[in-house]
Amino acid sequence: MNIGEIARRAGVSRSTVSYALSGKRSLSEQTRRRIQDVIDELGYRPNASARALKEGRTRTLGLVIPPASQRLTDMQLGFVASVVDAAARADLDVLLSPSGGEHDRSFERVVTGSRVDGIILMEIRLRDDRVTRLQQTGLPFVGIGRTAEPEDMCWVDVDYETLISRCVQHLADLGHRHIALVNRSAELVAAGYGPGHRAQAGFARTIAERGLTGVELCCADDASAGHTCVERLLADHPEVTALATINEAALPGVYRALRHAGLEIPRDFSVTGVAAQHWAENLHPPLTAADVPADQLGAHAVDLLIQRIANPETPVRHLLLAPPISLRFTTAPAPRRSADGAAPEEDSPTAAP
Missing domain, CATH: 3.40.50.2300 (Response regulator)
Structure with missing residues (x-):
């Protein structure tokens, strides 16, 4: 409950309510009583810190x-x-x-x-x-x-460094040995964008600690860029079976590129990263992610x-803040891949055991 709601119910302006609370200006007894009745009814108590702001502030x-x-x-x-x-x-x-x-x-x-x-x-x-x-x-x-x-x-x-590290650890625990980081745009990273650099640090450190092969890519903040980025990733690094990202805006394009390549999430390719909770939950399939509060x-x-x-x-x-990873439906054990990066057909007699 705030001053705006009190003003609406009392039929006066916000400034009039402020004057009634602060005593800065005299008000008619009728107006003052009407405002006080609403305050009493609602049990309103001004925020202590906000009340401590000095007079003359812009609020x-x-x-x-x-x-x-x-x-x-x-x-x-x-x-x-x-x-x-x-x-x-x-x-x-x-x-x-x-x-x-x-x-x-x-x-x-x-x-x-x-x-x-x-x-x-x-x-x-x-x-x-x-x-x-x-x-x-x-x-x-x-x-x-x-x-x-x-x-x-x-x-x-x-804590993007810790969260991307946890994403890579999760993928490594599932058996993925070739993992990509899809970062924010090259312009942002070059300009010193903090989350981008800290994500790089967490990714590089964990790739080295787990003895993995890592690929880092920058991507603009939109679905089209995400599609192009993953197309390039699959063409240049067919051995990669999973990616982590802090670029939530690119994720719809990431999903679309994987589908166009004939890869099913998470059976053929795992995706995880850092994203807003409702965004992660509303993707199809819902994203395994560290949910940013x-x-x-x-x-x-x-x-x-x-x-x-x-x-x-x-x-x-x-x-x-370093929220835990919420396990949803985009990560799974690493698939078997042939030398050219293609997954062997299921039940094929020529597939490796």
């Missing part, structure tokens, strides 16, 4: 998202929705601002224009000029993601930011 948080020209992935949309929901529960508004390229001026306006009390920053790179700029201004901020030196900032993040990350980011706004001297805090 607006900035959420810096990737450029509008780039279609947000399902996971990114989950982060946006969770931040907006968590902010609403604290009676705060959210101002969305793209960043990158021609949008740098928009970011600068948000940072310097006294339009927000603090900022949540998405899609952070290992070396991120936006983080440096925010540290220079002193404006409170929290990252969904972290830089290569994350000790000096508040952040929440997914986007709602938790967004809510934690808002809580951390409110604390930083209310008390800038609050020590920096970090939250690193």
